[in-house]
Amino acid sequence: MKLFIQVPCLNEEATLGSVLKELPTKIPGVSNIEVLIIDDGSTDRTLEVAKKHGVKHFVRHNGNKGLALSFRDGLWYCLEHGADIIVNTDGDNQYPGNKIADLVKPIIDRRADMVIADRQTNTIDHFGLGKKILQRFGTWVLNKAAGTKVPDAPSGFRAYSRDAALKLNVVTRFSYAMETLIQAGQKGLTIVSIPIVTNPKTRESRLFKNMFEHVFKSGTAIAKAFIMYRPYAVFFTTGGFLTAAGLVPFVRYLTLLHQQGSGRHLQSLILGTVLLTAAFISFTLGVVAGLIH
Numbered sequence: 001m002k003l004f005i006q007v008p009c010l011n012e013e014a015t016l017g018s019v020l021k022e023l024p025t026k027i028p029g030v031s032n033i034e035v036l037i038i039d040d041g042s043t044d045r046t047l048e049v050a051k052k053h054g055v056k057h058f059v060r061h062n063g064n065k066g067l068a069l070s071f072r073d074g075l076w077y078c079l080e081h082g083a084d085i086i087v088n089t090d091g092d093n094q095y096p097g098n099k100i101a102d103l104v105k106p107i108i109d110r111r112a113d114m115v116i117a118d119r120q121t122n123t124i125d126h127f128g129l130g131k132k133i134l135q136r137f138g139t140w141v142l143n144k145a146a147g148t149k150v151p152d153a154p155s156g157f158r159a160y161s162r163d164a165a166l167k168l169n170v171v172t173r174f175s176y177a178m179e180t181l182i183q184a185g186q187k188g189l190t191i192v193s194i195p196i197v198t199n200p201k202t203r204e205s206r207l208f209k210n211m212f213e214h215v216f217k218s219g220t221a222i223a224k225a226f227i228m229y230r231p232y233a234v235f236f237t238t239g240g241f242l243t244a245a246g247l248v249p250f251v252r253y254l255t256l257l258h259q260q261g262s263g264r265h266l267q268s269l270i271l272g273t274v275l276l277t278a279a280f281i282s283f284t285l286g287v288v289a290g291l292i293h
Contacts, residue, residue: 001029003104004057004083006036006074008067012091013045019089020053022097029108030085038074040064046091057081067156068179072170079165086160095157099196103159106192113164113189116150116181117157117196124198142178145226146185151193153181164189171228172221179221186229227289235286239279246275 005023009016016037023035036057037050041064050058059073071088078086085104089095099117106112121127121135135154142153156177160168167187170176184191226234250272256265 001084001108002032002034002082003027003030003085003087004034004036004078004081005087005089005100006038006071006078007089007091008038008040008070008074009042009046009050009091010040010064011042011044011046013042013049015093016046016049016091017053018093019091019097020050020055022093024097024100027101027104030104034081034083036074036077038070038077040066040070066173068170068172068176071176075160075165075168075170079162083165084162086162086165088156088158088160090156094198094201096196096199099157099194100159102194103157106194107159107161111190112192113161114180114184114191115159116152116191116193117155118150118152118193119155119157119198120195121152138178141222142181145222145230146182148181148185148191150181150191154178157196172224175217175221179224182222182226182229231289231292232286235282235289239282239286242275242279242282246272246279248272250276 249268253268
């Protein structure tokens with residue numbers, strides 16, 4: 001079996017050497033291990049460090065395209081070059097390279113299509129209480145969307161079988177981790193997790209500037225994935241709420257009209273009509289989206 005380890009990088013000259021040194025050179029059941037660097041517009045010596053450590057495979061972006069597109073382009077490159085298993089790690093050295101053998105074993109043993117490393121976020125010292133709560137809540141939401149029971153859904157340290165990678169299609173520009181999990185769950189792929197202990201923090205996250213931005217971007221990505229892969233649930237639930245909300249002012253208007261026999265309280269009629277019209281549109285979008293899906 002051929003294993004590709006892909007490492008998305010953006011100005012990682014300070015940590016990339018440590019990442020590459022820790023990557024395995026031999027794994028039982030794997031005949032060939034290749035390393036791919038996805039350079040997302042680095043302006044430092046990232047490429048020089050990679051070449052110094054013998055890396056032969058590169059995907060280069062002219063400018064910063066973001067982590068999701070880096071992951072997608074790396075996935076395509078690995079598939080084009082015959083990968084049977086693809087591992088995604090990070091250039092900031094947060095993930096332990098010595099756990100890659102454990103990460104790919106369920107795929108080698110044909111027990112899984114996708115393996116996600118559980119960072120055990122409750123034990124990470126540099127995660128504040130707020131971030132730990134958000135991690136747990138995000139995992140719960142993602143599992144609901146995907147129909148899975150993954151303990152650390154946002155984790156980006158993952159292994160994919162070739163068949164799993166061929167079934168994934170990244171369209172978001174923020175976080176591939178959320179989108180690929182929802183897709184994998186909706187497509188019935190077998191997903192397992194293994195526990196890991198992350199390395200000490202080396203830098204701040206570049207995905208978001210603060211917690212509010214993180215929540216907004218994550219929520220947007222999850223909403224898009226819900227609409228794409230569970231359109232009936234999204235639009236029919238929305239339509240149901242709008243119908244219930246629209247009936248209240250509509251019934252109020254009819255009741256007052258019957259009691260008072262006048263055309264007053266038109267605001268209730270207008271509000272009810274608007275909400276019921278929105279409900280009809282939502283139901284229609286659900287049917288159309290479901291047919292497209």
